[in-house]
Amino acid sequence: MYYADDDAVTVVSPTLGARYQSEGVRASAQLAVDMVTAASVDLVSAASPRGYEETRKEATLGAGLEAARGVWFDASHAVSVEPDSVTRTFGISHAHDVLDRRVTLSLDYGLGLTRFGRAGEPSLDRSRTQHGVTGGASMVLRPTLVLDTVFGVEFVSGAQENPYRFVRLYRGEAMRHATAVPEAVPGERRRQTATLRLRARPFASTFGQAAYRLYTDTWGLTGHTALVRLARGFFTDRLVLTAELRGHHQGAASFHRARYLVAVESDGPLEVPRYRTADKELGGLHTLRAGAHAEISLPVRAAEAFRLGFGFDLLHIRYRDFEPLDARTARIYTVDLTYEP
Amino acid sequence: MKRYQATCALVTLALTALAACAPVRPWERGALAHRCMRPAQQGARAILREHVVAVREGATGGMGAAGAGCGCD
Numbered sequence: 001m002y003y004a005d006d007d008a009v010t011v012v013s014p015t016l017g018a019r020y021q022s023e024g025v026r027a028s029a030q031l032a033v034d035m036v037t038a039a040s041v042d043l044v045s046a047a048s049p050r051g052y053e054e055t056r057k058e059a060t061l062g063a064g065l066e067a068a069r070g071v072w073f074d075a076s077h078a079v080s081v082e083p084d085s086v087t088r089t090f091g092i093s094h095a096h097d098v099l100d101r102r103v104t105l106s107l108d109y110g111l112g113l114t115r116f117g118r119a120g121e122p123s124l125d126r127s128r129t130q131h132g133v134t135g136g137a138s139m140v141l142r143p144t145l146v147l148d149t150v151f152g153v154e155f156v157s158g159a160q161e162n163p164y165r166f167v168r169l170y171r172g173e174a175m176r177h178a179t180a181v182p183e184a185v186p187g188e189r190r191r192q193t194a195t196l197r198l199r200a201r202p203f204a205s206t207f208g209q210a211a212y213r214l215y216t217d218t219w220g221l222t223g224h225t226a227l228v229r230l231a232r233g234f235f236t237d238r239l240v241l242t243a244e245l246r247g248h249h250q251g252a253a254s255f256h257r258a259r260y261l262v263a264v265e266s267d268g269p270l271e272v273p274r275y276r277t278a279d280k281e282l283g284g285l286h287t288l289r290a291g292a293h294a295e296i297s298l299p300v301r302a303a304e305a306f307r308l309g310f311g312f313d314l315l316h317i318r319y320r321d322f323e324p325l326d327a328r329t330a331r332i333y334t335v336d337l338t339y340e341p
Numbered sequence: 342m343k344r345y346q347a348t349c350a351l352v353t354l355a356l357t358a359l360a361a362c363a364p365v366r367p368w369e370r371g372a373l374a375h376r377c378m379r380p381a382q383q384g385a386r387a388i389l390r391e392h393v394v395a396v397r398e399g400a401t402g403g404m405g406a407a408g409a410g411c412g413c414d
């Protein structure tokens with residue numbers, strides 16, 4: 001994957017993955033590397049004046065066992081390493097087909113442990129813990145129509161501020177820049193999501209999906225996300241074309257301000273707000289992503305199991321109350337090769 | 342209160358759908374098992390694209406899970 005936006009951020013992300021499924025067992029492995037070069041305007045103004053270059057490496061292993069017909073138990077482990085943080089995640093999940101395989105119930109639990117600081121500054125050692133539970137049901141309404149419902153809750157505790165980020169404080173009606181202080185956000189956060197998704201095959205070789213997600217959290221942030229996807233197979237599915245549109249709208253966290261004003265005591269100490277952030281992702285924003293993907297099965301008998309894919313997405317984000325940047329447009333290119341015997 | 346009402350509405354809809362489930366004969370499972378019927382958020386390419394929006398938005402999670410079984414995974 002190659003990502004480039006008009007705010008001086010580029011990401012190159014090669015990924016290698018394998019999935020194996022046989023009678024009663026399945027396994028998967030994935031290696032991913034993100035090479036990021038960033039000198040965006042908000043980063044330069046609030047965190048690192050020179051921008052940065054860094055590499056993130058992530059390895060994921062998963063395995064599953066079918067304990068009885070239609071009853072799966074899966075476990076996974078992932079490690080993600082960046083110059084200033086290490087995240088380990090552990091997941092277990094259970095899926096159970098019921099009502100003559102017309103309904104699949106699933107329950108997932110995930111634990112995430114993150115230690116982070118500032119690169120080259122070992123004395124700054126912070127940690128964060130995440131517990132997440134997701135429950136879902138997939139229901140076959142008709143042989144060509146499936147409804148998924150997914151409910152999730154995640155508890156995050158520990159340090160959640162960005163250790164590089166500083167927040168500007170302003171004083172008086174003249175909005176005179178007074179000083180900049182480290183970002184500070186609440187140490188606890190609970191996120192809730194509810195998702196509805198319809199998957200259908202309305203006509204032969206034509207598939208459609210529509211999904212809606214409601215997101216709320218204890219920081220006062222509410223989000224609405226909708227996704228529509230259409231796929232059509234040609235030449236007995238040797239060529240599959242997919243088009244996708246995704247929209248997202250979110251309000252701001254309760255403590256987010258476009259500008260933090262402090263009391264006007266001419267020579268006295270500043271009354272610094274307890275929680276303050278310069279994180280534009282905690283402000284109000286709209287996102288629109290439109291994309292297309294083509295997947296071709298190689299027309300060689302010995303290589304029929306290989307599929308070559310090309311994708312392009314355009315991502316536009318509009319920030320409602322973030323002064324250094326009001327919009328960002330990104331192009332995302334993907335090339336993928338899949339082997340599925 | 343709004344959140345509670347929204348959750349109740351979703352649960353009611355889910356229960357209604359549960360009651361409306363249809364039997365699927367073995368020869369009809371082909372459509373459900375087709376790779377285009379997998380949830381849009383599955384697969385390495387989809388995970389990368391979701392990761393991009395996850396770091397660009399404050400509201401993350403919840404679009405994955407479910408979607409297994411039913412002969413559709």
